[in-house]
Amino acid sequence: MLDIPAIRSDFPILSRKVYDKDLIYFDNAATTQKPRCVVEKIEADYYNVNANIHRGVHFLSQAATEAHEEARRTVQRFINAGDPKEIVFTRGTTESINLVASTFADACMQPGDEVILSQMEHHSNIVPWQIQAARKGIAVKVVPVTDNGELDMEAFRSLFSGRTRLVSLTHVSNVLGTINPVKEIIAEAHRRQVPVLIDGAQAVPHLRVDVRDLDADFYVFSGHKIYGPTGIGVLYGKEEWLDKLPPYQGGGEMIASVSFEKTTFGELPFKFEAGTPDYIGSTALARALQYVSGLGMDAIAAYEDELLRYATARLQEIEGVRIFGTSPHKGAVLSFLVRDIHPYDMGMLLDRFGVAVRTGHHCAQPLMQRLGVEGTVRASFSFYNTKEEIDVFIDAVKRVAAMF
Ligand code: PMP
Secondary structure, three states: OOOHHHHHHOOHHHHOEEOOEEOEEOEOOOOOOOOHHHHHHHHHHHHHOOOOOOOOOOHHHHHHHHHHHHHHHHHHHHOOOOOHHHEEEEOOHHHHHHHHHHHHHHHHOOOOOEEEEEOOOOHHHOHHHHHHHHHHOOEEEEEOEOOOOOEOHHHHHHOOOOOEEEEEEEOEOOOOOEEOOHHHHHHHHHHOOOOEEEEOOOOOOOOOOOHHHHOOOEEEEEHHHHOOOOOOEEEEEOHHHHHHOOOOOOOOOOEEEOOOOOOEEOOOOHHHOOOOOOHHHHHHHHHHHHHHHHHOHHHHHHHHHHHHHHHHHHHOOOOOEEEEOOOOOEOOEEEEEEOOOOHHHHHHHHHHOOEEOEEEOOOOHHHHHHHOOOOEEEEEOOOOOOHHHHHHHHHHHHHHHHHO
C-alpha cells in the first residue's frame, strides 16, 4: 500500500495552483514531476562534488567520478542488467535509439536488409530508422495494430524474412497504453537469430523491468519520465552487441589513445560516452530510481492500474466518448475523444479547470492515421495522482462536453 498523501508531499509542484485551481497533473507520459530528493540531490552535487570526471587526480574529480559510476551501478541493478559496462548514459530515449540505429546500420546492415517496427511507435523509433533507410538502403517493415490497440502478432511473425536484421518496438504505447508482450516478441525474434531493441520510455516508470529476464538485446529509456532530470537517459545493450557496434560520436572520454596516425577507442561503456558526461544528471537519475524503488515498482503498478480502471469506468459514463486503446494489458494512459469535439478545444478548456492533459498526435502520426483521427486527448497517471483528481477531471470533461 502506498501512502499517497505522504508521497504527494514529496512533490512540491503538486500543491501549486493554476488559474486559482488546484493543479491536476495528468501529463505524466510526457514528463513526470520531480520529488524534492531529486532536486536536492542536484543542488547538493553542484555544491559539494562538482568537478569534471574520469582521469582527475584531485579529490573532487575522484568523488564525482565515483558518484557517476555508482549511478551507473544503480541503473544496472534497477533494470537487472548483468554488468555496469552494459549501461550507457545518453540524453534520453531519442538519443539512445539514434545511437543504435546509426551504429547498427553501419556495422550490421547491408542495402536490402530489413528492420521491423510497429504502427504504434513514437516518432523517435521511426525517424532514426528512416534516416538509416535513406543512408544505407535498408527497408522498414511495420507491424500493424489491431482495433483494440494491440500488435497484430500473426502479422509480426509473417514480417520476418532472411533479410531481417533487427526488431525495434515499444514496450508500452504512449498513446494506447498497451503493454506489448515483449518477452514473447523477443523469444520469437531470437528463434530467428534476430536481435531486439525495446523502447522502454513508457514502461520503466510504471512496471518492474528486468532486461535479463526479457532477454532484450537493447533497452532504452529517459530519466525525465521516471522522476529524474531532463537531459539524461539510458541505453542498455548486451555486451556482445555493444562490442560489435562502432562509436557513435568521437571526442574526449571515449578514446584509449589518439594520434594523427591512429586512434583507438575506449572500453565499454566509455566508447559511447564522448565528451563530458552529465554526471549531475546521472546521480540525480539514480536518486529518482532509489525513490521509486523505495515505493516498490509492484505497488506503483498496482496503484496506477487501479487509477486507470477507475478513470476508464468514469469516462465511459460520458455520452459520445471514444477510448483509443482497449487492450486488457494497459499502462495508466487514457486516450480519448468526446463526440467531434476537437482535442485542442478539450485540452484548452480542461486546462482552465486546472487539469493538465496532452492533446494532439503525441509524436505518433502513423498511429493517428491507423486510428483515423488527427489527434486525441491523453490523460496519463502517476502514483501521486488520486481518484479525487479523476473525479474533478471527469466533471470538467462533462462540463466541456456540455458547452459544445
Ligand atoms: N518513446 C516513447 C514511447 C515515448 O513516449 C517518448 C516520449 N514521449 C519517447 C520515445 C521519446 O523520449 P524522449 O523525448 O525523452 O527522448
